[in-house]
Amino acid sequence: MSKLIWILHGPNLNLLGTREPGVYGSTTLAQIDEDLERYGRDRSVKVESFQSNHEGALVDRIQSARAAGVDFVVINPAAFTHTSVAIRDALAAVAVPFVEVHLSNIHRREPFRHHSYFSDLAVGVIAGLGPTGYRLALDYAIESMARDRG
Secondary structure, three states: OOEEEEEEEOOOHHHOOOOOHHHHOOOOHHHHHHHHHHHHHHOOEEEEEEEOOOHHHHHHHHHOHHHHOOOEEEEEOHHHHHOOHHHHHHHHHHOOOEEEEEOOOHHHOOHHHHOOOOOOOOOEEEEOOOOHHHHHHHHHHHHHHHHHHO
16 A cells, blocks of 8 residues: 555544534544545555644644655544634645545534635535545545556
8 A cells, every 4th residue: 555645633523423413423433434444445545544632733743744655635624624724834834635524514504614724725625425525535535646646
């Protein structure tokens, strides 16, 4: 497996499955991560997941992406979507392509959730499709890397 994709999850996503199931569904973060890791493995791509409730931990992880040989990032910044210039700057600094994912449709929610500090840097944005959004982002990443190889 020569390609590496990181799945990064922001704050409170560790509570998936019990946190506001009407908004976020009943699938747990562990289930999402296991599905994505298996899906990548079946396609000869290594998928590693990381979740933190701490902005600095996510910044540190992103800053280490190039040294770790990360080819692509799928990130759900969660609440940091609307607040974190630090995470945005880290993503810009490492220049690893990424897709921004949101389980809920942030544009159908409170007005403060409509703005993202990441969308203009992202290759794409997927919102409102639940856990399927992660799979679609992973599919895109794998296809994109295959195109770049050819």
